[in-house]
Amino acid sequence: MDLVWICIIAGLVAAGVAVFFVRYVLRQDQGSEKIKEISAAIREGGLAFIHREYRTLAIVVVIIAIVLAVIPSLGWRLSVAFVFGALCSMGAGYAGMNMALRSNGRTCAAAQKGLNQGLRVSFRGGAVMGLTVVSIGIIGLSILYFAWHGLPENEFLFIIPAYGTGASLVALFARVGGGIFTKGADAGSDLVGKVEAGIPEDDPRNAAVIADNVGDNVGDVCGMGADLLESYVETVIATMTLTTVGVVIAPWLTNLFPGLSTDAALQAAWWLPLLVMAGGIVASVIGCFLVRVGEKVDMSALLGALRRGTLGATILAAVFGFLVIYFLHASLSLFWAMLAGLVAGALMGESTNYFTSYAFKPTQEISEASTTGAGATIIRGFATGLMSTWPPIVLIAAAIAVAYYFGSFYGVALAAVGMLSTLGVTLATDAYGPIADNAGGITTQAGLPEEVREKTDALDSLGNTTAATGKGFAIGAAAMNSLGLILAFTMAVGIVTVSGGKLILPEALSLLSVPVIVGIFLGALMPPVFCAMTMKSVGVTTSAIIEEVRRQWREIKGLMEGTAKAEYGKCVDIATRISLRQMLLPSIMTIVAPVIVGVVLGKYALAGFLIGALATGFILAITLNNAGGAWDNAKKWIESGKFGGKGSDAHKASVVGDTVGDPMKDTAGPSLNIMLKLMSVISLMLAPVIMHFGGLI
């Protein structure tokens, strides 16, 4: 039996369980008329945004597909794979978001019955997305395999990166566009509502509240799903490319797969990542069912329930990985390489948790600094963000070193596979957060009793923790993944060659060759400029939202008194239009920059460029993500009654911190992940073109 069937079966299992969860959620009570009405408005706004976004995206995808098709050294198949990747990503994002939009109101209704029921509905709503992503990812790759694996080797090699590029491109647009939308709407709604008019968060008199709720879905759900689908498939792609181009022809191939002929070893090396992923999917499905709490429920029990799911899946994935390695007759050392990635991924989440949860000192110190004013809050939070870079970087460096020791470049790529194998359940815990957040918003808007809001708040607060952990994981995965793609790129453009069973690294790729140095500098520049653009875009959107809400208060009689209804759709519409316009420039820069560097400065400079971008991008992404998370929770810590509690000067200072952190952690930071991956995979895809350029100058 062709091994690909195992992957397809795993994918179908995930899809089946996802359908089971969908039916479970849809069976739930939709709640009161008021809840239905609000969640319908959110759904309408969310779908309107996604339809418009996908229309814009379709134009970009078609243009790029045509360009790819007419470049002689690439060909139509690559163009088709690119479109296919884009469609898969759109599908995964759409499915996940659509489900989230249907779960929010139901979670709200379920929370009225009890915390446990609320957790179950929201988690299963999120799990649909997690499982859909891995299912689409693995089945998509399998379809490509069926269609074209019979082609001469090199052809298939360049087709699969195109699939990744398609997915990556959609992910970038979804993350950037969604991120600008969500934080523009959030900040606008807060500034004009809470700060200016002094009305509570999620108050229905604020025309921007629906836009704010829509934002959680389009940014955190749809964007996150597309982001991780991309990491998922590109990790496999990087490993496959490395295998196909023949790194493993190096002498240690026979060590890694002892007792196999070279051909059989190559085959085994090719299948190993896919089968580890398949095992991880099964582990994730089981993990999803491990998430349940008993009758007596508190916060730590909730967190424990989610932990049980992810930890269980991690252990199972390790076991399955071991079995795969055993049955493929691979050396045990590959197991250690895979495990290095798996463990690093899990620990990275824990480190994020330490630096951003108010259960620990760093965030509590930010709260304390708030008593001295907003300036101290910002400085302390920013310092925390900078400091928090060390565990992830050290973990990734250690994982790379260990994986390399056990399996050379192939081991490094396999470590990334290990890290991402449990994505199904990690993503489920992540997508659950925005659903709970939305449920909280609906609770307030629908005027449900305080005790329900308390329950949805508990779910929301837990969601913040899992969101931070999930983001830490996403960044780490992106870093490992980019590195794998960069290695694959250098093979594909023939920088690194294999001769006489040995890897040949040319002098021109030396760290000190001037094209490489210039490339590193220019690459290092990309992430900060990209962040500057996206953060500025959030500001533009925020201003427009504020103006619109003010206009409605001015022009709609009775709105403030609660006798007239706000035009929620207008705010959604404005945020949609502006965020889609604003996402174009940074996205296009990301696509074009590596191409220009590759063509003008040559392939060695491009390799340096990608590594330089990875270095600063990784640091910046962690800093922005964790500083933002820590500010958010420092505010929550004060709101829980510390340092004067709500309304105190310390609280006001902490609100400033939160405002600053929002675009950092929800727009700029997470978009960086995709930016790094996209630049790497575009370079890989265009390898046949770039190969011919020694650089124009």
Add this chain to the structure above:
Amino acid sequence: MDLVWICIIAGLVAAGVAVFFVRYVLRQDQGSEKIKEISAAIREGGLAFIHREYRTLAIVVVIIAIVLAVIPSLGWRLSVAFVFGALCSMGAGYAGMNMALRSNGRTCAAAQKGLNQGLRVSFRGGAVMGLTVVSIGIIGLSILYFAWHGLPENEFLFIIPAYGTGASLVALFARVGGGIFTKGADAGSDLVGKVEAGIPEDDPRNAAVIADNVGDNVGDVCGMGADLLESYVETVIATMTLTTVGVVIAPWLTNLFPGLSTDAALQAAWWLPLLVMAGGIVASVIGCFLVRVGEKVDMSALLGALRRGTLGATILAAVFGFLVIYFLHASLSLFWAMLAGLVAGALMGESTNYFTSYAFKPTQEISEASTTGAGATIIRGFATGLMSTWPPIVLIAAAIAVAYYFGSFYGVALAAVGMLSTLGVTLATDAYGPIADNAGGITTQAGLPEEVREKTDALDSLGNTTAATGKGFAIGAAAMNSLGLILAFTMAVGIVTVSGGKLILPEALSLLSVPVIVGIFLGALMPPVFCAMTMKSVGVTTSAIIEEVRRQWREIKGLMEGTAKAEYGKCVDIATRISLRQMLLPSIMTIVAPVIVGVVLGKYALAGFLIGALATGFILAITLNNAGGAWDNAKKWIESGKFGGKGSDAHKASVVGDTVGDPMKDTAGPSLNIMLKLMSVISLMLAPVIMHFGGLI
């Protein structure tokens, strides 16, 4: 005649002019009794700090000197050179600061007579520091040359980096310690005075005002001088090492010095950087005398006067450089390499000016964002800082590429020499700023009429511009300089070798070799962690200052009514103690980290480590520096009456921005420069030790 005499004569000319300026300044009127009293207090505090700092430093220097002396492969000469470098740096810092402390009150008195007179006194006070630094730098190198150039080649090669390391170490401590002191005192004084008690800045009832004024001198004058002395000598050291180890034995040596024998060409290559520096010193001296304004004086005339000085010196330095190259029979292409550095340095200053002066859009937009609140101010400012990284990075990358094209590695090192050759005058315009700032403070404390304060404010505001430009220049110089040192390091440890007239870059240094990748990641981590530490230290100092001022208000009867005097010395003492304690950890980390990486992970990882640190450090330094400068000036723009002016909500928001920016631009950012250089030069100095380690693991 030995060419070294030219350098010594240039150094003596600079010293002579410095003495002339000292006598000029000391001849000036010291002003009223009140002025004398205040400036005596500042002087006392500043000297107390510097004495304590130097005592701490002396211990560290002696310990390191002993360690160096007992390491067999290094030897006592290296240890002596190290101590000599440390002493030179201490001397330069001390002289510059001492002069600044004597110029501040006199500037205040001179400003009573007119703006022109105020400019002359403060500029000449600053010029003493600029000229002292270049004089000490070039004479120090010459002394080492006399003492030990007769030794077998390799010995002298490893002695000169030790001189740089000594200077670098002192610079780091001065910058970090001074930076923590100055911003801790500044923020503490502002928060407890302006914000809490509502009394004006520099009000004598505030016990921290003298500490604040002392801070300007210990951080901005002494620290900056040590910083640039280091860049200055290390640039020459990098070029010499490259020459001595024999990069220039590559075939293009004969191209670069056509018509010379190999020996003569090597000699010429060795002397070229020193003579370019000597020419630059003469150009700087002339530049200093070009700074004068006519009778009709306004801001643009003031700026024009300073510009004339730096621009004139730049043109003259280019001319002198050309002559040196002509008389050494070098190829004209080396002139282009040098010019690339000179021009990049000048343009980098302009770009900093664009991003941080309120005459331009970026800063004005931050002021505008302040109308939406503190959060928007921070985000916009941070985005501006991130965006402002592109011109310097592109300029440096272009300078590297051009210089390499014209003169290979030697050309790159020479570009750095070109950039720093006009340091004498650049540093003069820079050191002038804090003197004017202090003069402003004294004016207020002495209760001089408003019109005098207006004049010192004009001088101060101009000083902010030149300080920003100077910082941009310092960062660029540090980046070029680090790169030169890293190249020299790889030669010295034998990573890069010369064989058959060709450079051999080994595979192990490949961008994709795993030790290099791990090194890049770990190196990239150093700058953010370092910044996190120093920024946190500022917070610790600030809190202590606030408590002390509050205590004095509580315990000293009549202080608030103006009948009793505050204990200024206590605040200076507290800031001194805390900042000196806080500076130890980040400084020691900087010294130890490269040694550990070199010994444990090996020399290839160390090369990656240095490049990784350079990439993130450069980006971070520019971001912090420019964001800080822009926030400061956005506040000033509002204070000039825009967006509601002083006291408006926009102004309050902009004050938060300024508070956040202060430790970024005056502590963390500038310290990064030195950190990058110190790590590189330590690696170079320890090359004989590190050479033997392939890495423990």
